Structure formats: C-alpha cells, structure tokens
Amino acid sequence: MEKNLKCPKCGSTNIVPIVYGMPSYELLEKEGVREVLLGGCIVNDLSPIWHCKDCQNYWGNYSDHLENGRQELEKRHNK
Numbered sequence: 001m002e003k004n005l006k007c008p009k010c011g012s013t014n015i016v017p018i019v020y021g022m023p024s025y026e027l028l029e030k031e032g033v034r035e036v037l038l039g040g041c042i043v044n045d046l047s048p049i050w051h052c053k054d055c056q057n058y059w060g061n062y063s064d065h066l067e068n069g070r071q072e073l074e075k076r077h078n079k
C-alpha cells in the first residue's frame with residue numbers, strides 16, 4: 001500500500017484498497033478480515049480505488065491507478 005495515504009475527506013488512515021476483477025482465494029481471505037473491498041467485476045475509468053472505513057468515503061479513480069502503475073513500470077525499466 002502507498003505510504004501516508006489518507007482519506008481526503010476525514011484524514012483517516014483507516015482505508016482499504018478496492019480490488020476489481022475476479023478475486024483470488026487470497027483476496028477473499030483478505031476481504032474476510034476487511035483488508036480489501038471487492039469492487040466487483042465491472043470497472044470503468046472512474047471507478048474509485050480507495051475506501052475509507054471511518055466515513056465510508058470512496059475516492060481515486062481506476063485510470064489514475066493504471067497510469068501510476070505504468071509509470072512505475074517505466075521507472076523500473078529505465079534503471
């Protein structure tokens with residue numbers, strides 16, 4: 001998980017990533033202990049990627065998430 005990630009609404013760090021797609025057994029186990037929130041199989045560019053357990057806020061969007069992942073891969077590739 002990213003460092004210093006906080007809820008933009010209430011500032012809580014009690015947040016979980018939202019996972020899309022077919023969950024693996026491992027992910028389902030995590031969902032059981034509320035470490036991730038399953039977003040289901042339907043995802044679009046505006047789907048939120050973070051959920052705050054304190055104020056039930058959802059934020060972020062999936063296209064940013066993909067963009068960050070792409071940049072991270074490029075950084076590693078260029079090293």
Ligand SMILES: [Zn+2]
Pocket residue numbers: 007008009010011012052053054055056057
């Ligand atoms: Zn919050």
